[in-house]
Amino acid sequence: MFPVDLSRPNLREMLNQFKDIARFDHSVSIPELGSLFRFDEGTALGQMQKGVAQIYDVPFAYLTTNGTTSLNVLALLSLTRPGDTVLCQRDSHVSVFAPMIQADLRPVYVEPVYDTDLGLSLGVTPEQLDQALKANPEVKAVFLTYPNYFGIATDIEACAQVVARQGTHLIIDAAHGAHFGFHPALPRPAQDTTAAIVTQSTHKTCSALNQGSLALFNDEQVIDRFYEMVNHLGLITTSFSYVILASVVMAVLQLYEQGGALLNQAIEVATEVRQQINQIEGLSCFGWEARRAGFVEFDPLRVTVDVSRLGLPGFAIEKMLVEEFKIYPEMGTLRNVLFLFTMADDHHSGQQVVMALTRIARRLPPLAPPQVLPVPPNPPQVLSPRPVFFHPQRRAVPVRESIGAISAETIACYPPGSAIIVAGERITPEVIAFLEEIQQRGGTLKGASDPQFKSIQIVGNTDREFR
Numbered sequence: 001m002f003p004v005d006l007s008r009p010n011l012r013e014m015l016n017q018f019k020d021i022a023r024f025d026h027s028v029s030i031p032e033l034g035s036l037f038r039f040d041e042g043t044a045l046g047q048m049q050k051g052v053a054q055i056y057d058v059p060f061a062y063l064t065t066n067g068t069t070s071l072n073v074l075a076l077l078s079l080t081r082p083g084d085t086v087l088c089q090r091d092s093h094v095s096v097f098a099p100m101i102q103a104d105l106r107p108v109y110v111e112p113v114y115d116t117d118l119g120l121s122l123g124v125t126p127e128q129l130d131q132a133l134k135a136n137p138e139v140k141a142v143f144l145t146y147p148n149y150f151g152i153a154t155d156i157e158a159c160a161q162v163v164a165r166q167g168t169h170l171i172i173d174a175a176h177g178a179h180f181g182f183h184p185a186l187p188r189p190a191q192d193t194t195a196a197i198v199t200q201s202t203h204k205t206c207s208a209l210n211q212g213s214l215a216l217f218n219d220e221q222v223i224d225r226f227y228e229m230v231n232h233l234g235l236i237t238t239s240f241s242y243v244i245l246a247s248v249v250m251a252v253l254q255l256y257e258q259g260g261a262l263l264n265q266a267i268e269v270a271t272e273v274r275q276q277i278n279q280i281e282g283l284s285c286f287g288w289e290a291r292r293a294g295f296v297e298f299d300p301l302r303v304t305v306d307v308s309r310l311g312l313p314g315f316a317i318e319k320m321l322v323e324e325f326k327i328y329p330e331m332g333t334l335r336n337v338l339f340l341f342t343m344a345d346d347h348h349s350g351q352q353v354v355m356a357l358t359r360i361a362r363r364l365p366p367l368a369p370p371q372v373l374p375v376p377p378n379p380p381q382v383l384s385p386r387p388v389f390f391h392p393q394r395r396a397v398p399v400r401e402s403i404g405a406i407s408a409e410t411i412a413c414y415p416p417g418s419a420i421i422v423a424g425e426r427i428t429p430e431v432i433a434f435l436e437e438i439q440q441r442g443g444t445l446k447g448a449s450d451p452q453f454k455s456i457q458i459v460g461n462t463d464r465e466f467r
C-alpha cells in the first residue's frame with residue numbers, strides 16, 4: 001500500500017476537528033477550516049486534501065460535496081475551450097452533456113462493445129479508441145468511464161496509452177471505482193494511468209455520505225484552471241457541508257486502514273452469492289469467465305443476475321424484491337437485476353438476496369429467453385448540444401411524426417446503457433421503434449420529457465427547417 005505517515009499530527013487530527021463540527025452543523029461557514037474555493041495547505045481541509053492525495057498516490061486531490069456529477073463538468077471544462085471536440089463513450093453519465101452545452105463542445109463518440117449474450121455494454125477497447133481518435137484528430141479531450149455500472153472494466157492502461165500517444169487529455173469517470181487499489185482482486189485503479197483527472201463517487205462504493213466525491217489529479221498543470229472553474233462557474237455551493245467533506249476523508253481512511261479486510265469479506269460474500277444464484281433454475285450470473293474484448297477487468301462486488309428465463313423483465317423482478325422482500329437492488333434492466341455488495345455486507349445480507357431470488361424463481365417456471373433487441377445505429381449528428389439547448393423553436397410532437405426531425409432530447413436506457421439519441425441528432429425510425437419497445441416492456445427512458453414516450457421534443461418549427 002502507499003506510504004502514508006499517519007503518526008504525523010495531520011490527517012487524523014484535522015479529521016477530529018471536523019467531527020466536532022458535525023455536532024453543530026447549522027450551516028455556518030468556518031473559514032479557518034479551509035475552503036473548496038482555494039487550496040490552503042495550512043488549513044484542516046488543505047491537510048485532508050494532502051492526506052487523501054497521498055493515500056491514492058496522486059499529486060493532488062479535490063474533495064467535493066456536489067457529487068461526481070459536478071466534478072465531471074469541472075474536469076471537462078478545465079481541459080477544453082469553447083468549440084472544442086470531445087471524444088466520449090456513448091454510454092457516459094449524463095453529466096458529460098452539461099459542459100457540451102455550457103462551453104459549446106462538440107461530442108464525438110466511441111461506442112463501447114455491446115454484448116448480446118449478456119445484454120450489456122462492456123468497455124471501450126484500445127483498438128476502438130485508436131480508430132475513433134484517428135477518425136477525429138481534432139479531439140481535445142477524451143472522456144472514458146471505468147468501470148461501468150456492472151463492474152465491467154476495459155484495459156484502461158492500454159486505453160490511456162492510446163490517448164497519450166495522440167497527445168490528448170484524458171478524464172476517467174471512475175464514479176464506481178473509489179475502492180480500486182485497496183484489494184488485489186479489484187481492477188487496477190484509474191489514477192494509476194496517465195489520466196489527467198480521475199473522478200470518483202466516494203459515497204457510492206465506500207462509506208462517505210451521499211454527494212461526497214473526489215477528483216484525483218495526475219496533471220498538476222490543470223489544478224489552477226480547475227480552481228478558476230470552481231470559482232467562476234457556480235457549480236460548487238458556497239455553503240458546502242463540512243460533514244460531507246469529513247465523511248469522504250473518513251471513508252478514505254477506512255479504505256486505507258481496514259479496506260483489505262473489509263473488501264475481502266465483501267468479495268467473499270458476493271462470490272458465494274454469485275455461485276448460489278447460478279444454482280437456481282432460471283437464473284444466471286456472469287463472473288470472470290465472461291471476459292472478452294472490452295471486458296478485461298471485473299469488480300466482483302457487482303452481481304448481475306440474468307432473469308430473462310423467468311419470463312419477466314428485470315424491472316419487474318426488481319419491483320418484487322423491493323415490495324415483497326424489502327431488498328433494494330442497485331437497478332433492474334430489461335434482462336438483468338444488479339446487486340451491489342459493499343464493505344457493510346456480510347453473509348446474512350448475501351443470504352437474504354439468495355433466499356428472495358430462490359422464492360421468486362420457484363414460482364416463475366423457466367422459459368426460453370426473449371428475443372434480444374438489436375440496438376439501433378447512432379443517428380447522424382446535425383447540431384451540437386448547445387444550439388439545440390438554446391434553440392428558440394423547440395416543441396413536442398407525437399413520436400411517430402418526429403422521424404427525420406432533430407431531437408431536442410437526449411434519451412438513454414438499459415439495455416444498452418448508452419444514449420440512444422443525443423440532442424442535435426436526427427431521429428431515425430430505428431431509434432423510435434427501439435425506444436417504444438423498451439418503454440412497452442417496462443423500461444425507463446432516461447431523459448425523455450414524456451415518460452410514456454408518446455411525444456418527443458424536436459428542434460425547429462417548419463418541416464423545411466428540420467428535415
Ligand SMILES: Cc1ncc(COP(=O)(O)O)c(C=O)c1O
Pocket residue numbers: 066067068069070092093095145149173175176200201211213
Ligand atoms: C458513471 C457515473 N458517473 C457519474 C455519476 C454521478 O455521480 P454522483 O452521483 O456522485 O454525482 C454516476 C451516477 O450514477 C455514474 O454512474
